[in-house]
Each structure stands twice: as structure tokens, then as C-alpha cells.
Amino acid sequence: MLFSSLEASSPMAAILVAVLACIACALILQTLVRTGLAWRLATDIPNERSLHERPTPRVGGWGIVPVAVVALLATAPSMWLVAAAAVFLAAVSQIDDRRGLPARVRFAAHLVAVVVVIAAHPADVPWWALAVVGFLMLWLVNLYNFMDGSDGLAGGMAFFGFAGYALAALAGPAPDAGLGLASAAIAGAAAGFLTLNFHPARIFLGDAGSIPVGFLAGAFGYWGWQHGVWPVWFPALVFSPFIADASVTLLRRLARGERFWQAHREHYYQRMVRSGIGHARTALVWYLLMLAGIILANRALRFSFIGQWGAVAGWAVVVLAAGAVVDARWRRHEARHSEQS
Numbered sequence: 001m002l003f004s005s006l007e008a009s010s011p012m013a014a015i016l017v018a019v020l021a022c023i024a025c026a027l028i029l030q031t032l033v034r035t036g037l038a039w040r041l042a043t044d045i046p047n048e049r050s051l052h053e054r055p056t057p058r059v060g061g062w063g064i065v066p067v068a069v070v071a072l073l074a075t076a077p078s079m080w081l082v083a084a085a086a087v088f089l090a091a092v093s094q095i096d097d098r099r100g101l102p103a104r105v106r107f108a109a110h111l112v113a114v115v116v117v118i119a120a121h122p123a124d125v126p127w128w129a130l131a132v133v134g135f136l137m138l139w140l141v142n143l144y145n146f147m148d149g150s151d152g153l154a155g156g157m158a159f160f161g162f163a164g165y166a167l168a169a170l171a172g173p174a175p176d177a178g179l180g181l182a183s184a185a186i187a188g189a190a191a192g193f194l195t196l197n198f199h200p201a202r203i204f205l206g207d208a209g210s211i212p213v214g215f216l217a218g219a220f221g222y223w224g225w226q227h228g229v230w231p232v233w234f235p236a237l238v239f240s241p242f243i244a245d246a247s248v249t250l251l252r253r254l255a256r257g258e259r260f261w262q263a264h265r266e267h268y269y270q271r272m273v274r275s276g277i278g279h280a281r282t283a284l285v286w287y288l289l290m291l292a293g294i295i296l297a298n299r300a301l302r303f304s305f306i307g308q309w310g311a312v313a314g315w316a317v318v319v320l321a322a323g324a325v326v327d328a329r330w331r332r333h334e335a336r337h338s339e340q341s
Helices: 011-035 037-041 060-075 077-098 103-120 127-146 153-171 177-197 207-226 233-238 240-255 268-277 279-300 305-340
Strands: none
Touching (some): 037 077, 060 077, 077 103, 077 207, 153 233, 153 279, 233 240, 233 305, 268 305, 279 305
């Protein structure tokens, strides 16, 4: 047992793990920044699609991933393959951060990580259901990367999302102490990253951070479903703002015949920043939306089957309505901009 004086499933154990992870991650990242090593590892150079104006290190993964992997091996050793896959993705993504890699190489790495985990730990469902879940995990890996473009956003989503996992795994109807403590550790590491990433950001997450974190969000979601900790809808509801933004934006770009993998500034969060809301307030709005979804998701675990899916459907309406509000604001912003020009 990790702690001799605390029950592994107790709230105090989870809080302690989260605090230690937060401190460790923050210290690693502050050291990288203060020594100047952060700029040599990977630096984001602004372009016409960026929401930022000055070069900024992309080293968040160097703090979050080591802390997450160590915590995962210490609290849930049966998930060692998930930890190994996260390290593999971090290594490939660091090369991409430094030198750039073709999209097909990046996608192949993502596919290998997801397939290996599912093949080693197959759920007792038809093969086509596993294929669908694998596709959704792949999408979560990539959408996390797409959504890493505004101060405090991806880090905040990691904090709230994994905290939601921890709450369900420790206090839900089917507890899993290892999964809960590992989730708490990642939430804590994300909080440590936010000390340097909330507006004005001194560092960004980078591919070496966003890709492994997205993978862990999907892998933990799959693990919890496979082991009966939560239903299949739970991870999707927890990360619903991220999933909705990236998915709707992708469908719009595909409908226009655009290359969806290329960088752009059409995500809802990007339009919020560009329309005058700003990085800090955009992040806070997203935090509130995600927190509400997480509270609903954890309460819905105790609903009947029909009640659970009713909650999912109702929340989908709320998220789509929030998107409609952003669309309306963006149209007004474009109209004013056209009048001024």
C-alpha cells in the first residue's frame, strides 16, 4: 500500500496524492523555466493562426507526464501498460514538438498505443463495440491536441476531468481505489501545470503533454468502463465540452472540404478569445461548464438506466445551447468588424 496510515480509498489519501503531484509538477516546470532549458526543449513560435504574440516554451508535458506515470505505477500497478503507452506517446510527441513529424507518423503512434491497451485488456463486448471505443479513444487523443491553444484551457480541463474520474472511482457505486488515486494524481499534476499556464501563460502544454493527457483520459475512461466503475457514457459526459467543441468544428471543416488536421482558429474557445472575452474569462467559463457536467455525471451514476441516458441527453442540449450562444456572439463580432473595415 502506498500509505500505511491512510485508507487508499479515503478522501484524504486522494487529496494527499493530488497535492504531492501538484508540487512535483510545479517544481519540475519552474526549474525548466528558470534554468532556460524550457526554451531549448521546445518553443512555440506564433503564426497567423495563433492566439499568442510571443514565443513560449511548450514543455508542460515534461512536468505532467513523469508525475502521472510515477503515480500510476505506484497507485495502480496493474495499469502499467497504460503508463508505458503514455511514455511512448510523450517521446514521439516530443520529437514532433522539436522537429515536426508527418501526420501519418503521429496518427500511427496514437493507433499503436490505443490498440495495444485494448488488445491487452479487452472488454467482454463484441469486437465491433471495441472498435467503436478504440475510435473514440483515438479521437480523444487528437482532440486534446486540437484544444490546446488558449491559456489555462487544456490544463484546466485535465484538472477538472481527472478530478471527476477520481470522485467517481473513489466515491461512486463501484469504487476502484487505484484508478481513483491515479486520477487524483493527474488532476494534481494538471494543477501544478496551471501555476505556469493560466493567463498570462509562461509555458504551454505542447504535443508532448496534450497527446499523453488525451490518451490517459481515454485509457482511464476505458479502464473504468471495463472494470464496471462507470458506464460507457461517463467519460464522454465528463469531457463533453472538449468533445463537443472539437467534434462540431471538425464536422464543419469537413463539410467545407478543408483539411481538418491543419492549424486554424475556428474552435469555439478560439472564437471566444478573439471576440473579446479573453483567455482568462474564456477558461473560467469552460471551467464552470465542465464542473457542472462533472457534478451531473457523478450524480447520474446512481440514476436508473433510463435516468442516466436522460441526463446525458439533457446535458447534450445544454452544451449545444452554449455553442449556439458562442456562434451568435461570433456573428455579431464579425458584423462589427466588417462595419469598421
